[in-house]
Amino acid sequence: MQHSLAISGFGGVAAAIGALSAVQPRAAVAAAVLLPLFVVVARAPRAIIGLLLASVFLEIISIGGVTIARILAPVALAITAAALARGESTAIRGGVGRWVVLYAGWALLSGFWSVDFGSTVYLLASLGIALVYMGAFSTLIQRGQHLLGTFVALSLIALPVSAYAMYTYFTGAALRSSAGKGDPNSFAAYELIALPLVVAAIPEIQSRRLRVTLVATAIAIVGAVMTTLSRGGLVTLAVLVLLVAITPARVVFRSRVQKVLALALVAVSATLFFVATGPAFSSRVDETFTTGGATGSGRLDMWKGALHSFHERPVLGLGYGTFSTVSTSLLQQTPGVDLVNFTPSPHGDLAHSAYLETLAELGLPGLVLFLGLIAATAGSLLVTARRARDAGLGFLERSSHALLFALAAWAVSALFLSLETSRPLWILIGLALVCRRLVAKPEILHKPA
Numbered sequence: 001m002q003h004s005l006a007i008s009g010f011g012g013v014a015a016a017i018g019a020l021s022a023v024q025p026r027a028a029v030a031a032a033v034l035l036p037l038f039v040v041v042a043r044a045p046r047a048i049i050g051l052l053l054a055s056v057f058l059e060i061i062s063i064g065g066v067t068i069a070r071i072l073a074p075v076a077l078a079i080t081a082a083a084l085a086r087g088e089s090t091a092i093r094g095g096v097g098r099w100v101v102l103y104a105g106w107a108l109l110s111g112f113w114s115v116d117f118g119s120t121v122y123l124l125a126s127l128g129i130a131l132v133y134m135g136a137f138s139t140l141i142q143r144g145q146h147l148l149g150t151f152v153a154l155s156l157i158a159l160p161v162s163a164y165a166m167y168t169y170f171t172g173a174a175l176r177s178s179a180g181k182g183d184p185n186s187f188a189a190y191e192l193i194a195l196p197l198v199v200a201a202i203p204e205i206q207s208r209r210l211r212v213t214l215v216a217t218a219i220a221i222v223g224a225v226m227t228t229l230s231r232g233g234l235v236t237l238a239v240l241v242l243l244v245a246i247t248p249a250r251v252v253f254r255s256r257v258q259k260v261l262a263l264a265l266v267a268v269s270a271t272l273f274f275v276a277t278g279p280a281f282s283s284r285v286d287e288t289f290t291t292g293g294a295t296g297s298g299r300l301d302m303w304k305g306a307l308h309s310f311h312e313r314p315v316l317g318l319g320y321g322t323f324s325t326v327s328t329s330l331l332q333q334t335p336g337v338d339l340v341n342f343t344p345s346p347h348g349d350l351a352h353s354a355y356l357e358t359l360a361e362l363g364l365p366g367l368v369l370f371l372g373l374i375a376a377t378a379g380s381l382l383v384t385a386r387r388a389r390d391a392g393l394g395f396l397e398r399s400s401h402a403l404l405f406a407l408a409a410w411a412v413s414a415l416f417l418s419l420e421t422s423r424p425l426w427i428l429i430g431l432a433l434v435c436r437r438l439v440a441k442p443e444i445l446h447k448p449a
Helices: 002-022 027-045 046-057 070-083 094-110 117-138 142-170 184-204 210-228 231-246 254-275 277-289 297-310 321-332 354-390 394-413 424-439
Strands: none
Touching: 046 070, 046 117, 046 142, 046 184, 046 231, 046 424, 094 117, 094 184, 094 354, 117 424, 142 184, 142 210, 142 394, 142 424, 184 210, 184 231, 184 394, 184 424, 210 231, 210 254, 231 254, 231 394, 254 277, 254 297, 297 321, 297 354, 354 394, 354 424, 394 424
């Protein structure tokens, strides 16, 4: 009887989707994808965490024109709401939570003076999705096992993605690898944000096979970053290595030997892959210091345009998400812009700096709120790491430091990319909130999942 009802139910759903496809094809395709996801997460709600992590690296995938993130966001929101209804606590409160509200509120208010309301609405929707990601991670991860499982899941996702990126580069299928992200520079940033979390998970794994897999993931991430030929990625990788080198071994590793081995592994891997990419990477590095490439693919000119816009609208800014809509005309009005070696896109372009784009779009108050949010997250992780060390919670201490390194990787990447609503940033904020909750209630850290 139950099987008959199930078959009838699925048949009815299929018929409904078929009927919908005749009227709204895109909606029908999205429904066909969403329904199986609902079935999966209904049986194991926290499985949505893995899907959200995967979507970070698969942003070019769309169903009927709807990106994977926009498909998963309502599912994640429903699961998070259900978890809250069951009494599971969310970590979104306190100092970091207040900065989130203030920043999002100022972005929302900018719609009243935006120079392009449609662009503001679009980026606000992107911010809304990012906030859903943050809320899902900060609510659904309730135990230390969940946190470690998140790091492992990220590693297992990053391995095939990184391998595919290298495959496309070395087979000549792509001049610069980007895997499922679409943009090589953003892909390199996302990979390097993941790297500290992968490394932090390795000492916690008991299975030798899984440890080897995670080590392979770390090597593959370095290789994938090198095949993106991203100059910003190279700078970020160097900063990460420097940070790990100058901090005590206990920050991320269980011993000094592990730290030395990890640094040696990354250094050797980066060197080998740099050699393997040959003149392609060398020429891009050389372009940075030549006349024709002095603007770094137009970045310096875009930065000048953003600063010029700030001087014209220092308090309110252009409005959230609107810089690209006026960037071409703005560059033509900005003194010192090199329009000989750099031709602005007729469709506009981003500022290629999260900080300068925020300054241009939200004014000085917006930049203060944005930087305050980043600083509050970093401060929360530092406090959590100190409290975890005092309480003898080694895994939580190392996890907090790894998240801090990942946040540093994002902060450096954001110097060269517009990453204000990038999912990794808001996932990191969500995980920072989780760590703070776990250190406040250490009795739940080791409870079974």
